[in-house]
Amino acid sequence: MDPFDTVIRGGTVVTAADSTQCDVGIRGGRITALAQNLPAADHEIDARGKLVLPGGVEGHCHIEQESSVGNVMSADDFFTGTRSAVFGGTTTTLSFAAQMKGQSLREVVDNYHALAASKAVIDYGFHLIVSDPTEQTMTEHLPALIKEGMTSFKVYMTYDSLKLDDRQMLDVLATARQHGAMVMIHAENHDMIRWLTDHLIQGGYDAPKFHAISHVELAEDEATHRAIRLSEMIDVPVLIVHVSASEAMAEIRRAQTAGLKVYGETCPQYLFLTAADLDREGAEGAKYCCSPPPRDASHHDIIWQGLANGTFQVFSSDHAPYRFDETGKLAAGPNPTFPQVANGVPGIELRLPLLFSEGVGKGRIDIQQFVALTSTNVAKIYGLLPKKGTIAVGSDADIAIWDPDLEVTVTWDMLHDNVGYTPYEGRKLRGWPVTVLSRGRVAVEDGELKVERGSGEFLPRYLSQAAQPLNRLVPEMDPSRNFGAKIL
Numbered sequence: 001m002d003p004f005d006t007v008i009r010g011g012t013v014v015t016a017a018d019s020t021q022c023d024v025g026i027r028g029g030r031i032t033a034l035a036q037n038l039p040a041a042d043h044e045i046d047a048r049g050k051l052v053l054p055g056g057v058e059g060h061c062h063i064e065q066e067s068s069v070g071n072v073m074s075a076d077d078f079f080t081g082t083r084s085a086v087f088g089g090t091t092t093t094l095s096f097a098a099q100m101k102g103q104s105l106r107e108v109v110d111n112y113h114a115l116a117a118s119k120a121v122i123d124y125g126f127h128l129i130v131s132d133p134t135e136q137t138m139t140e141h142l143p144a145l146i147k148e149g150m151t152s153f154k155v156y157m158t159y160d161s162l163k164l165d166d167r168q169m170l171d172v173l174a175t176a177r178q179h180g181a182m183v184m185i186h187a188e189n190h191d192m193i194r195w196l197t198d199h200l201i202q203g204g205y206d207a208p209k210f211h212a213i214s215h216v217e218l219a220e221d222e223a224t225h226r227a228i229r230l231s232e233m234i235d236v237p238v239l240i241v242h243v244s245a246s247e248a249m250a251e252i253r254r255a256q257t258a259g260l261k262v263y264g265e266t267c268p269q270y271l272f273l274t275a276a277d278l279d280r281e282g283a284e285g286a287k288y289c290c291s292p293p294p295r296d297a298s299h300h301d302i303i304w305q306g307l308a309n310g311t312f313q314v315f316s317s318d319h320a321p322y323r324f325d326e327t328g329k330l331a332a333g334p335n336p337t338f339p340q341v342a343n344g345v346p347g348i349e350l351r352l353p354l355l356f357s358e359g360v361g362k363g364r365i366d367i368q369q370f371v372a373l374t375s376t377n378v379a380k381i382y383g384l385l386p387k388k389g390t391i392a393v394g395s396d397a398d399i400a401i402w403d404p405d406l407e408v409t410v411t412w413d414m415l416h417d418n419v420g421y422t423p424y425e426g427r428k429l430r431g432w433p434v435t436v437l438s439r440g441r442v443a444v445e446d447g448e449l450k451v452e453r454g455s456g457e458f459l460p461r462y463l464s465q466a467a468q469p470l471n472r473l474v475p476e477m478d479p480s481r482n483f484g485a486k487i488l
Helices: 078-087 105-117 135-147 166-179 190-202 210-214 217-234 246-257 284-288 298-309 351-360 367-381
Strands: 006-014 019-027 030-035 043-046 051-054 056-061 090-098 123-129 152-156 182-186 238-240 262-266 399-409 428-438 441-445
Touching: 006 367, 006 399, 051 367, 056 078, 056 351, 056 367, 078 090, 078 428, 078 441, 090 105, 090 428, 105 123, 105 135, 135 166, 152 166, 166 182, 166 217, 190 210, 190 217, 217 238, 217 246, 246 262, 246 298, 262 298, 298 367, 351 367, 351 399, 351 428
Parallel strands: 006 043, 006 051, 056 090, 090 123, 123 152, 152 182, 182 238, 238 262
Antiparallel strands: 006 019, 019 030, 051 399, 399 428, 428 441
C-alpha cells in the first residue's frame, strides 16, 4: 500500500503563521505528511510555481434562505451556493438556519438539515438566527442545538421580522455566556432607519439609491457601541458582522484596546462598492442594495487598515443572492420602492479572489494575513480549527492551489451561482484558485466540478475559546462588589 492517496508536489505551502516549499501527503481525506521529496502516490498534483493554501472557510453566507422583507427566497440553494463557493477556493460554508418570529428553532434547523444534506458539494455547518427568544427557544431548543454542534448564533438589531430589543438582547447574551456560544450581531439602529425611511417615502424619495440614505452611518455606529456595551455588561464575547464604516470600526478597535473580546468582520462590498453604485437608471440600483449599504469611497482605505491591523479577524462574503427579476429584487414589481427590495449582494465565489488580488497583490496585506482572514481565524472563532482552516498533519485535506499570476476579468457568465449578475462585473483580478480539494477529493480541476451533489458533510463544531467569557465583570454584576447579588 502506498503511504499516500495523493501528493501535492513542489508548491509553496502557506498557513496563517508561515510559508514553506514542501510536498503535502494526503491519505484517507486528511493531511498525513508535510515534507520535501515525499514518496510517490497514485495521484500526484504538480503545484510548482503555485501557492498551496488552506481552503477558505466562509463564515457568513445566506443559502436557501428567505429574505427579511418576506416571501422572497435567495437565488442559491445548497447545490449552487456550495458549488459557487468551491470554485472560488472555499471548502467549508457556515450559513444560517434562520428563525423568523413565530417559528420553532428546532423545526427550522431540521428543515435546513434536510435541504443541505442532499445538495451540498462541500462540508458545511449552520449558525442559528434567533429572532423569537421564547422560553422554549431559550431554555430548551437553543441549549440543545449548541450541544449538537451549532455553537454560534446571530441576532439582529434591525428588520421588523428579526430584530430584538435591548432586553431580549441581554437575555440571549446571557444564554450564550451560560452555554459557551459565539454571538454574531447585526448592528444597526432600527428606529433611526425606520424614521428616515418613513420621511424619505413621504417625500417621494423612494428609488433604490435612497436605501443608502435610510441606513445612515450613524445608525451603524450607535448600534455597534450599544451592542458592545450590552455584551460588556453580560461579560460575553461578540462578533460584529459586516462592518461598513469607519466609526463602527473605531468602536470595535476601542473595545479591543480595552481588552474586551469583541471581534470584527467586514466584506468585499465595503472595499469595492460605494453608495454611488445604487444611483442607477430605473431599478438597476436594487442590485446593490444590502444592509449596511456601501458607503462613500473615503471608507475603503480605513476598512483596509482594519484588515491589516487586526481590527477585523474575519473577511466574509455575506453572500445574500437575489435574482434581478420577479423572484428576487423585483418581487414587488418592476419599480419597487427601496424598502421593498430584498437586501443583499452575491459574492461567495469572488470573496477570496478579490481579497487576494487587491489585498495581497497590491501589498495591503500579506499572504499569511490573507489565510488568517479567510480561513484560519474563521475556523478558530467558530470551533472548527484544526479540522478546518489550516494545513497541518491531521487536518482535513481541504486545500486550494492558487496560480498567483493568473489574470481573470470577472463576468457573471464565468461564475457558478444562480444569481444572474455580479456587482463586480468587468473587474480585472490577478490570482485565482485553479485546483481545489475537499477532504482529499479533487473538487475543482480544469474548470470542472468533480464532486457529486450531496457529497458534503455536516460539521458539528466545538465551543471555541474565542467565545469564553473574560470573567471580568462590571462592578454591578460582580458579587464581591454588588452586596453579594449573583446575577449571572
